[in-house]
Amino acid sequence: MKVTDLDPSRIPNHIAIILDGNGRWAKKRGLPRTYGHRKGAFNLRDIALLCDKINIKYLTVYCFSTENWKRPKDEVDYLFNQPIKYFKRYRKRIENSNIRIKFIGRRDRFSDEFLNWVNIIEESTSTHKGLVLTIACDYGSYEEITHAVKEIALEVKEGKINPESINEDLIANHLYTADYLPLDLLIRTSGEIRISNFMLWQMAYSELYFTDTYWPDFNEDELCKALDNYAKRDRRFGGLKEAKK
Numbered sequence: 322m323k324v325t326d327l328d329p330s331r332i333p334n335h336i337a338i339i340l341d342g343n344g345r346w347a348k349k350r351g352l353p354r355t356y357g358h359r360k361g362a363f364n365l366r367d368i369a370l371l372c373d374k375i376n377i378k379y380l381t382v383y384c385f386s387t388e389n390w391k392r393p394k395d396e397v398d399y400l401f402n403q404p405i406k407y408f409k410r411y412r413k414r415i416e417n418s419n420i421r422i423k424f425i426g427r428r429d430r431f432s433d434e435f436l437n438w439v440n441i442i443e444e445s446t447s448t449h450k451g452l453v454l455t456i457a458c459d460y461g462s463y464e465e466i467t468h469a470v471k472e473i474a475l476e477v478k479e480g481k482i483n484p485e486s487i488n489e490d491l492i493a494n495h496l497y498t499a500d501y502l503p504l505d506l507l508i509r510t511s512g513e514i515r516i517s518n519f520m521l522w523q524m525a526y527s528e529l530y531f532t533d534t535y536w537p538d539f540n541e542d543e544l545c546k547a548l549d550n551y552a553k554r555d556r557r558f559g560g561l562k563e564a565k566k
């Protein structure tokens with residue numbers, strides 16, 4: 322299947338992907354896990370370009386969780402150094418593209434060099450009008466919600482808001498995804514049927530899609546299968562089935 326086969330009227334505004342299976346993809350080929358991460362990074366570029374082409378507004382990808390620090394230092398170092406190399410090499414191409422890049426998650430555990438690149442990439446793409454590609458890095462929902470609660474508590478303490486005015490919108494506006502459109506579709510690759518601390522609040526009414534394909538093999542055909550599957554879902558949001566036209 323190709324993106325041109327999709328029904329343009331049923332394209333979601335916001336999709337998120339838990340990019341999983343890089344390590345197993347490499348192991349299956351007798352390669353070090355880092356090869357899987359490298360292939361996975363190039364795949365992210367290809368999938369982001371396809372999402373932009375079909376007018377998806379937001380693509381949010383889970384690249385490094387607050388729990389991934391538990392991995393061996395060599396692997397963690399690779400996961401942070403590889404994007405730096407990528408940004409250095411493709412800076413011009415990123416800046417000349419239509420895609421806006423943002424990061425969500427903690428930033429206080431980033432190296433100075435990584436943080437510097439995060440700022441450069443975010444600033445230099447901030448006026449781009451195409452797809453918003455959000456990279457969740459040192460991201461975890463528990464942390465995101467805890468952070469939001471602390472901010473709200475502080476605003477109450479400073480008298481900026483009163484506790485009675487705390488509602489769902491206010492909470493959503495204190496998450497890292499404050500001004501984003503609602504999450505329509507969450508995809509996880511690699512056969513794991515779990516969420517691993519990703520976008521817990523945002524996915525309250527999202528459609529979920531799981532595939533056995535490892536992330537480095539998740540290509541145009543796989544993306545289209547997921548989007549075609551989404552297009553056939555009946556989203557009721559607690560109401561009744563849409564009357565057939």
Ligand code: IPE
Pocket residue numbers: 340341342343344345346384385386389400511
């Ligand atoms: C996803 O692939 C990338 C990250 C979590 C950083 P994994 O590294 O989790 O690959 P598997 O799950 O071990 O195959």
Ligand code: IPE
Pocket residue numbers: 339340341342383384385386389513515517
């Ligand atoms: C989830 O993948 C985090 C990312 C994809 C960044 P993991 O591979 O770390 O998840 P678990 O540990 O298998 O749940």
Ligand code: MG
Pocket residue numbers: 341342343
């Ligand atoms: Mg994994």
